[in-house]
Structure formats: C-alpha cells, structure tokens
Amino acid sequence: MNIENKSNIILPLLVLALFLLFPVFYGDGYLLRIMITSLIIGILGMGFDFTGGFINIVNFGYAAFMGIGAYSSGIIATRFGISPWLTVFAAVAVSGLVGFLLGLLTLRLRGIFAACMAWFLALVAHSLAINWVGLTRGSSGLIVPSLLRTPSNVPFYYILIGLGFFIYVVLSLLINSQYGTAFSVIGQDLEASHASGVNSTKYKIINFTISCAVAGLVGWFYAHYFRILTPDVTHTRQTVEILAIAYIGGRGSLWGSVISALIVFPLLEYLRPVPELRLIVYGFMLILVMVYYPGGMASLLKFVYSSAKNKVLSQ
C-alpha cells in the first residue's frame, strides 16, 4: 500500500523531470518541434479523454473548441493589440462558454446526440472560419502575435510542459474528488446513477465545460506558437486525430493520451507527404483498439508495470 502511494507521486514527477531535461540533450531543432506538436495533440487528447473516458460522451467537435479558443485569443490580440499573455483568459472563457451552452442543449439527450451536435457545431465553426473573412481572414489565414520575441522553440516547449502538467494535475484532482466518482458512475451505468440519485445532467455539463475549456487553453498556445490560424484547425480531421490518440492511449487514463501521442505522432511524421495513409493508419488503430483492446496503451503499460513490480516484490 505504501509503495503504491509513493509510486503514484514519484512516477509523474520522474516523467516530468525527463520532459524538462529533453531540450538539454536534444537542443532546439526538428526533434523539439515534433515534440511540441506531439505534446499539443497529447494534451488535447487528455482533455478529450476527460469527457470520453469518464462520462462516455464523445466530443466529436473537439478540434473546433480548440479552434474557437485559438481564434478568440488571436482575434482579440490582433484587433485590440492586447498582449497574448492576457488573451488566454478569453480563449478559455469563450471555449468553455460555447461548451457549456452546447452541453446545456444536448447533454440531457442520449449521448449520441451530444456527439452529433458537437460535430454539427464543428462543421459550422469550420465554414464560419472560411466564410467570415472580415473576422477570421478566411482561408488565407489570420496572423497572430507570438507569445515571446524569440526564434527559439525551447521556451515554448517549457511553457507547453507547464501547461500540460497544470492541466494534468487539475483534471486528476477533479477525477479523484467526489466529482470524479460521479463522472465514473455516469459513464459506467446511467441507470444505476439515476437510482443512486446523481443529477447526471449537471455533472455531465460540468465535465463537458471543463473539457472544452481545456481545448481553448491549448488552442491559445497553438495560436501564439504557430502564429497563423487557418480554418483547418477546426476541421473534423483534427478531431479524428485527437480522438484516435486518446483512445489508442487508453480511455479513462488521462496520461495514456500523452504517451500515445509521443509514440504514434512522431512515427506517423514519416507519412506526412501522404496524408491519406496517415489517416488510414489512425483508422485501423482505432478499430483495433475498439474491438480488441479497449484499454489501449495505458492498460498495457499498467499490466507491464504491475507484473514487473510483483516480480521485484516477490524476490
């Protein structure tokens, strides 16, 4: 029991230390940029998993929530000349608000309708981003001020690590609180949750709003790191990528998404010139995980870890 508790704290800190040391060994270059893109997807996967893996609602417009955050922050920063460090609040608030309203509208209904409506919303966000040229500059892209006046990727990397760690800690604390218990009850068996008197709609809306706000937060980083926003950030293709990463990582694990993003994303970089093949690989992995290994990488790693620990303890 004691070892269990200690390893629960030591392991994440160890991983964090490894992340922090990465640029020391690899410096600023191609590898670090890949690392940043993978982490963006991984952290988004974590936010997605908070809804998908716990209350079992698939937010099939997740990239749109990231896009909404990114565009809100970008538009406010460019129009009013406000520092991007302050627009982070706008990004989180707008994405969270849109998520809250969508949740209010759909989470009383059967889960598939929330997925459907999130998808509709994403389609609309995408066509708005293309057609509302006065606001978003359409397909030619919105140029956004950078967070830092430096050509180096290293500070951005550290900001992202901080952001990711912050999101992980907040989401884990929520999962381990009474809210988390309610979320799991709702996700596992709705009828039982009704019988035990859980106001499931309320908890689902809370969960959904937080998850969308996380997407907005990552969107803020995305906007001011890449410094250009095109309607493609809200595309369903992006949602599919995040969703696949989250489920391959293992639903209900949070950290699984980051692991799978760091493994799968760099490998698929080789297929960058042929985007179709990339998505075909995602599709196959999604189907395989769905049908044959629903626990994903997280349950595989847990299995390896616990059998290794048992071996050590029994010696």
Add this chain to the structure above:
Amino acid sequence: MEFLINLLTIGVLRGSSYILMALGLGLIFGVMNIPNFAHGELYMIGAYLAYIGYTTLSLPPVLTIIFAAAGTFVVGGILEIVLFRPLRKRSLPGRWIMNCFLLTLGISIILQNTAQYIFGYRYLGISSFWPGTTSILGTITVSNDRLIGFAISALAVLIFWYFLTKTKTGRAIQAVSEDEIGAELVGVNLNFIFTLTFALGAGLAGIAGSSLLAINAAHPMMGLNPLFKSWFVIILIGMGNVGPIFIGGVIVGILETLSYAYFGAGWQNAVSLAVIIIILIVAPQGIFGKKGVQSIWEK
C-alpha cells in the same frame, strides 16, 4: 403560390436522396443501435461503383444502379460480419453505442482516405444517365437525371417498405428492433438479421449515391453532406420514427434550397445548425415525436 409550388417540388426532388439515406441510417440505428457515421462513405462507394459500372463496364443506367446497390449491400454485409459481430461479443452493453460510433468513425476514415489514395482528390462524374430536361407543371425545368433519380428513390423506398412490413424476414427485422431477446426466443436468427439489416441500410445508401452520379460526381469527401443531412432528418423527426422520414427528407430538402438561395453556399450549415438548435429547444422529441417510439432522452 407558384413560388411555393416550385419550392416544394425542388424540396421533394432534393430530399429524395436524403430520405433514402435517412431510412438506412434510421434502420441501422433502430435495429442494431449503431449510429453509423460511415453511412456517407457507403453513399460514396455507391457513387464510385456507379462510375466504374457506367464508364468502365459500360452498363446501361438501370443496371449501373443495381450493380452499385448490390456492391454496397455486399460491403455492408462484410463490414457487419468482420467488425460489428466481434464487437458485439466483447462490448459492455452500456458502452455499445459509443463503441460503435467510434468503430464506424474508424471505418469512415479508412474508406474516405482509401478512396482518396486510389482515385485522388478529383471529381469522377458523368454528364448524364438520361440526357435532357423535363418541365414540371409548366413552371420549372429539371434535368431528367434528377427526375428519374427521384423515381428510383421512390421505387426503392416502396419495395423496402413492402419487404419490411409484408415479408417474414422483414417482420423479423421489426421484431428485433422492438425486443431483441424476445425475437431470439421465438427463433429469429439474430446474427443473420443484424447482417441483413446493415447490408440493407448500406444498399439504400448505395442507391442514393449511384442514382444521382450525374449531379453529384464521385469524390472522396462526397459523403459528408448526405451524412450531415440524414442525421438532420433523424433529429428533426425524432429517433425511431420511420414513417415521417419522408416528410423530414422533404423539409431538409426545402431548407437546403432556401438557405442556398438566400444565404449562399457557405452559410448553409450555419442555417441548418440554427434550425436544429431551435428544434432541440422547442421539441426535443423531434417534431413528429410520439409516445412509444425510442426517444432521444436519456432513460
């Protein structure tokens, strides 16, 4: 008045393919509880098969459509046997719908991108199955393809309706949608019914995709709009309602025509979303929602 009649006519003509799509989507959801997000890709397969049948194999138009429908029927059957059957054995009952949703998503991604890989990002169309135009009621002129496409959809729906209500197998499908365990107890072979249902739904999508090939050319992303619109129909009329699908399809067809005329192509989706939001606020059961049908509310 004339304007209204024109609108209605165009709505009916445009809506007919959404009716076919929504019928298959609703059937698969009603009987198997699968929200099929790969339905648009089955439509796409229908269109590609029709293109191959008409140009490469030089089949006559009607045979082309039958060829495409049969092809998608087989694809649907194979998908069910290879993917949904193993999932049915493994999935927890409470997670079935979401697992299926993700599975169909995987299928959709693979089909879409395989089509793009094989055929490239170009439109493979034909000028027309049936050249020429016809004027209806003396006020509007429509292409023969649209008109005959409508007739084919109507015929397919009628045949499907007859099959579902009058034949033994069709009644078995209805029985399964009402009570799976009860149907199994009276000797219905569930596996067979599930495979048949999915294949039938796919075949209907194949007819929709192939009969309008001259108007909607085959293209990897062509399934998106029909999928979106057929979900729209399902939400509009309320889940589990089959009869009103015809009215729902026409309404969506009219809405599409109207928003296209007044707001332009880019804003169509926004108009649709606004209408759906209003429906969900005002009549979340769907406008034809009635007691006894599977509601969209959480039980």
